[in-house]
Amino acid sequence: MNxxxxxxxxxxxxxxxxxxxxxxxxxxIDPGGxxxxxxxxxxxxxxxxxxxxxxxxxxxxCAGSARLAExxxxxxxxxxxxxxxxxxxxxxxxxxxGFPRTESFKPDQWLQHGDHIELGDxxxxxxxxxxxxxxxxxxxxxxxxxxxxGDVLFKGSIGRTDFPRGNHQxxxxxxxxxxxxxGPDVRFIPGHGPMSTxxxxxxTNPFVGIGG
Numbered sequence: 001m002n003x004x005x006x007x008x009x010x011x012x013x014x015x016x017x018x019x020x021x022x023x024x025x026x027x028x029i030d031p032g033g034x035x036x037x038x039x040x041x042x043x044x045x046x047x048x049x050x051x052x053x054x055x056x057x058x059x060x061x062c063a064g065s066a067r068l069a070e071x072x073x074x075x076x077x078x079x080x081x082x083x084x085x086x087x088x089x090x091x092x093x094x095x096x097x098g099f100p101r102t103e104s105f106k107p108d109q110w111l112q113h114g115d116h117i118e119l120g121d122x123x124x125x126x127x128x129x130x131x132x133x134x135x136x137x138x139x140x141x142x143x144x145x146x147x148x149x150g151d152v153l154f155k156g157s158i159g160r161t162d163f164p165r166g167n168h169q170x171x172x173x174x175x176x177x178x179x180x181x182x183g184p185d186v187r188f189i190p191g192h193g194p195m196s197t198x199x200x201x202x203x204t205n206p207f208v209g210i211g212g
Contacts, residue, residue: 001122001144005189006041008034011060016148016189019047020120027119029053029139029148030061031068038068054078054107055150056136057086059093061191063102075108080128083135111137127178131171132159140182147188153179155196158207175208
């Protein structure tokens with residue numbers, strides 16, 4: 001699995017391209033905005049976009065999804081249905097955070113824990129990790145030991161839980177019981193900021209590490 005991180009929106013959210021090296025089939029993960037930058041990256045890598053994947057329903061991760069899906073003629077897949085209320089609230093979210101108005105939408109397919117997403121020769125495993133939002137999912141490529149974890153875990157930190165239906169204890173359980181067991185060598189792309197590995201965070205993260 002090849003990848004490229006494209007920071008978008010004033011929140012510097014990590015939109016990610018995952019693609020199969022052989023077929024060039026690509027997924028756009030969390031296109032929160034700045035669609036011209038996303039399109040430029042697709043073209044620069046000669047990729048064939050086939051789907052949009054969403055980790056969760058917060059505005060900075062999904063505001064550009066409907067427009068991009070229409071432009072590329074591809075389906076929107078995810079997040080877990082427990083985030084439907086967030087996708088329904090996108091107009092209110094955009095007003096609250098000063099974004100251009102974003103209309104609500106429903107994805108073409110919801111995701112469930114244990115689902116598999118095919119991308120050319122590559123497979124992404126879906127790991128439901130509630131806490132930051134109730135329907136947050138992580139997308140994990142076991143063969144290449146890389147994951148897009150959205151706003152569940154960051155280098156040295158964890159996701160906020162003070163948004164509607166956030167749950168701090170649930171977030172800690174998601175990280176410890178569903179992410180860390182994927183293995184210490186797994187590299188992860190967070191929703192914001194630099195990459196890290198699950199092993200590094202398990203050892204050092206003050207919120208969920210060995211001493212946390």
